[in-house]
Amino acid sequence: MIVAARHHVIGAIPGDGIGRETVAAARRVLDVVAEGAGFGLELREFPWGCDHYLATGAMMDEEGIALLSECDAILLGAVGRPDVADHISLWGLLIPIRRNFDQYVSLRPARLLPGVESPLSPAKAGIDVVIVRENTEGEYSEIGGRMFRGQPGELAVQEAVFTRVGIERIARYAFELARGRSGRVASATKSNGIVHTMPFWDEVVAEVGSEYPDVELTRYHVDALAALLVLDPARFDVVLGSNLFGDILSDLTAALAGSIGIAPCGNLDPSRRHPSMFEPIHGSAPDIVGRGIANPLGQIWSAAMMLEHLGEVHAAAGIERAIEAVLAAGIRTPDLGGGHGTDEVTDAVIESFISAETRE
Numbered sequence: 014m015i016v017a018a019r020h021h022v023i024g025a026i027p028g029d030g031i032g033r034e035t036v037a038a039a040r041r042v043l044d045v046v047a048e049g050a051g052f053g054l055e056l057r058e059f060p061w062g063c064d065h066y067l068a069t070g071a072m073m074d075e076e077g078i079a080l081l082s083e084c085d086a087i088l089l090g091a092v093g094r095p096d097v098a099d100h101i102s103l104w105g106l107l108i109p110i111r112r113n114f115d116q117y118v119s120l121r122p123a124r125l126l127p128g129v130e131s132p133l134s135p136a137k138a139g140i141d142v143v144i145v146r147e148n149t150e151g152e153y154s155e156i157g158g159r160m161f162r163g164q165p166g167e168l169a170v171q172e173a174v175f176t177r178v179g180i181e182r183i184a185r186y187a188f189e190l191a192r193g194r195s196g197r198v199a200s201a202t203k204s205n206g207i208v209h210t211m212p213f214w215d216e217v218v219a220e221v222g223s224e225y226p227d228v229e230l231t232r233y234h235v236d237a238l239a240a241l242l243v244l245d246p247a248r249f250d251v252v253l254g255s256n257l258f259g260d261i262l263s264d265l266t267a268a269l270a271g272s273i274g275i276a277p278c279g280n281l282d283p284s285r286r287h288p289s290m291f292e293p294i295h296g297s298a299p300d301i302v303g304r305g306i307a308n309p310l311g312q313i314w315s316a317a318m319m320l321e322h323l324g325e326v327h328a329a330a331g332i333e334r335a336i337e338a339v340l341a342a343g344i345r346t347p348d349l350g351g352g353h354g355t356d357e358v359t360d361a362v363i364e365s366f367i368s369a370e371t372r373e
């Protein structure tokens with residue numbers, strides 16, 4: 014028996030809707046890649062999500078976090094069903110995973126790939142950015158409440174939570190990343206309107222930035238930043254944002270890069286004490302589920318990010334090259350204007366990966 018020198022245990026959560034279709038596709042790619050690159054890959058699939066919720070009243074098993082903590086990384090599809098409120102699916106599965114595993118970085122690259130059309134005019138479409146989003150605190154907090162339900166004076170209050178530790182560590186991640194890229198960080202703020210948390214954010218980001226004199230830090234109000242990303246995307250490289258701002262800006266940059274069906278996301282614990290989680294940024298797309306036309310590339314690219322995180326850098330780069338080759342060859346799902354299905358695109362990625370490896 015040959016025992017692979019490197020062995021990775023992956024917790025796979027297909028979730029709902031097209032998540033099941035895209036995780037199945039990524040799984041096929043991963044099996045071929047592991048075989049070719051000579052590492053062992055064990056996928057443990059967990060059937061959690063909205064169906065599980067409707068059957069059991071919980072989005073995941075009670076021991077779910079413990080089961081996942083035995084994995085080296087997590088590959089998630091998408092969660093969400095029209096008949097289950099979105100805050101239940103988010104707060105019952107994704108947020109507990111992000112917070113229990115201290116996945117404080119949400120890393121979202123957006124790059125216009127060959128053969129993909131941006132909604133921007135070709136002259137402006139040179140987009141290659143990474144959104145670094147704070148992923149554990151900020152505006153997505155449980156602190157607050159509602160009063161006087163159903164009465165004329167009904168009200169809701171929700172507090173944003175920003176900590177020095179939280180801002181410092183996400184800022185440091187962004188500056189380190191920028192060092193290996195263009196040396197530029199754009200930080201999203203709104204310190205004109207939000208007068209306590211955002212000036213604090215700006216101060217701490219600038220403090221961390223002073224430790225990186227080789228990296229240029231520019232502060233933008235988030236509304237102006239959104240407009241500039243559309244008007245002049247080439248100006249930007251690493252974009253740093255709080256939980257809410259980073260969420261919104263990364264959907265924007267994904268759309269500018271052609272389709273939310275391609276964009277990947279890593280929820281990272283850079284300390285590596287806990288597993289990190291990789292998922293496409295798209296949701297469960299109930300409007301196209303079961304038709305075999307979901308774009309698998311966001312999931313496959315997320316799987317490549319996962320392999321890179323696990324140290325399988327060569328295999329990860331091979332998958333990314335295969336994605337580019339397939340798009341350049343015009344093999345695309347309908348969201349990109351093509352006429353191919355999920356399986357055909359996945360087959361093409363696998364073929365391209367194998368033929369590139371054979372040529373090496």
Ligand code: NAD
Nearest residue numbers: 091092093094099274294295296297298300301307308348
């Ligand atoms: P969505 O991303 O599911 O779909 C938006 C549009 O993009 C739809 O028209 C859909 O068909 C299309 N689309 C998305 N992914 C695609 C792909 N891979 N290939 C082809 N087309 C694709 O967003 P939504 O409609 O706002 O949300 C649907 C459900 O997904 C909701 O329940 C929402 O809460 C959930 N959601 C989950 C996540 C997650 O799991 N991380 C993220 C976003 C939304």
Ligand code: MN
Nearest residue numbers: 260261264294
């Ligand atoms: Mn989002």
